[in-house]
Amino acid sequence: MIEEKFASGQSLIHQLDPKIRILTSIVLSVATALCDHLYLAGIYFLISIGLILMAGLNGMDVLKRLKPLFWFLLMIWIILPLSFDGETMVRLYGLKLTAPGVILCCKITIKSITILLIFTALIATMTIASLGNGLHRIHVPDKMVFLLLMSYRYISVIESEYKRLLRAAKFRGFTPKTNLHSYKTYAYLAGMLFVRASVRAERVYQAMLCRGFNQKFHTLDVYPSNRLNSKFLTGISVASLSLVIIEIFWV
Amino acid sequence: MHISEGVLSGPVLAAGAVIAVAGTSLGLKKIEYDRIVHVAILASAFFVASLIHVNIGPASVHLILNGIVGLLLGVAAFPAILTALLLQSVFFQYGGLTALGVNVVVMAVPAVLSHYLFLPLLGKSSTLNFTAGFLAGLFSILFSSLLLGAALWFTNHNFFETSFAIIMAHIPVMIIEGIITGFCVTFFLKVYPEIIPLRKK
Structure with a gap:
């Protein structure tokens, strides 16, 4: 279930320094989020598609990742055009669809897909270890990076404990239903996950101390300075900045 | 429970990011290095618990349990929830970077509040324990959805x-x-009461 599907690759994006990728994705996502103009949002969308292509990702896999978003967008498209104030665009069976509502839906759809594509192309294409490394080098506090790496390390362990507990419950004839007994079982199961996590944390920390843990993680990855890095960061920043300026002064 | 990208306005996103950064730095300051592994692995448990689906009638909902994270961790719930949400976006694409701050606030503020509101009620009688837990769970989701709505x-x-x-x-x-x-x-109080940071009497 937990897999870093996009993390390995030889594309241009994969060769970039994680730090540069984090910075560019922040710049580009923020610019997109602040954009309030339909056509300009379209340009950001094209840029994000370009990034996905540059990363050489499989289109179907990317679409699959967007699935949770599509449910949300469906809800937005059902509620907003009907509930928004503004001039009526179409009347259907006594319901009126308003123009501002529909335009807002379009904007939200484009912007949300764009921001997720940027994230997929730039951040999901690195391992969590590289992400930690990149965050450390943009001066995110050590403790935060430590939390991220450590928590990632133990997700699969805790998940297999969850599966074991669930299997044990099923062997004993547990079938989930809508009743208090089912909720109690799930509560004890979740509770056991937290208890085991806490007990394990104690052991892990002692094991780390035994191995001379001095509150620092060292990375073995080396990212050679590559002229591509600064060009990429500058290119994306200039593009975002000019779109922001265009929106402020001309639109 | 999370807000998708591309919906919120600049000021709301900025406010969310500022509160999330403030809460997280406060939380990080409170975590001593000998507790940090504990917080990290509880964050993993929080992540995994959100994969548990329970039935309601023909539908099912997944657990959130930010109330429990709040009860167990206090202010440290901020960095723990941030960690879990960031990992969720990397693995499942439940969001990007710009709404992360707001989503952290939506989940973590109620969690931290329920720590201070309901933890003092625990450990007195078994009926009160259940009631306090019930209220913590209910309050966290209620307050989270109110924040999301706001x-x-x-x-x-x-x-x-x-x-x-x-x-x-x-x-x-x-x-x-x-x-x-x-x-x-x-369950915690019966099986492993040490997990709950009860005030020493």
Whole structure:
């Protein structure tokens, strides 16, 4: 279930320094989020598609990742055009669809897909270890990076404990239903996950101390300075900045 | 429970990011290095617990359990929830970077509040334990959905109906989270009371 599907690759994006990728994705996502103009949002969308292509990702896999978003967008498209104030665009069976509502839906759809594509192309294409490394080098506090790496390390362990507990419950004839007994079982199961996590944390920390843990993680990855890095960061920043300026002064 | 990208306005996103950064730095300051592994692995448990689906009638909802994280971790719930949400976006694409701050606030502020509101009630009697747990679970989801609704409403007052629909849709979730958190808390106190940071008498 937990897999870093996009993390390995030889594309241009994969060769970039994680730090540069984090910075560019922040710049580009923020610019997109602040954009309030339909056509300009379209340009950001094209840029994000370009990034996905540059990363050489499989289109179907990317679409699959967007699935949770599509449910949300469906809800937005059902509620907003009907509930928004503004001039009526179409009347259907006594319901009126308003123009501002529909335009807002379009904007939200484009912007949300764009921001997720940027994230997929730039951040999901690195391992969590590289992400930690990149965050450390943009001066995110050590403790935060430590939390991220450590928590990632133990997700699969805790998940297999969850599966074991669930299997044990099923062997004993547990079938989930809508009743208090089912909720109690799930509560004890979740509770056991937290208890085991806490007990394990104690052991892990002692094991780390035994191995001379001095509150620092060292990375073995080396990212050679590559002229591509600064060009990429500058290119994306200039593009975002000019779109922001265009929106402020001309639109 | 999370807000998708591309919906909220700049000021709301900025406010969310500022509060999230402030809460997280406060939380990080509170975590000593000998507790940090504990916080990290509880964050993993929080991540995994959110994969548990429980039935309501023909549908199912996944657990959130930010109330439990709040009870167990206090202010440290901020960095723990941030970690879990960031990992969720990397693995499942449940969001990007710009709404991360707001989503952390939506989940973590109620968690931290329930720590201070309901933890003092624990450890007195078993009925009170369940009730306090129930209230912590219910309150966390209620307050989270109110915050989520408020974020939408501040973005555009026309989102009122959407916010209202979201809050209404979370009422069954509140009740289920209340029940589960209540049982969970009684389970902790029976099986491994050390996990709950009770005040020493």
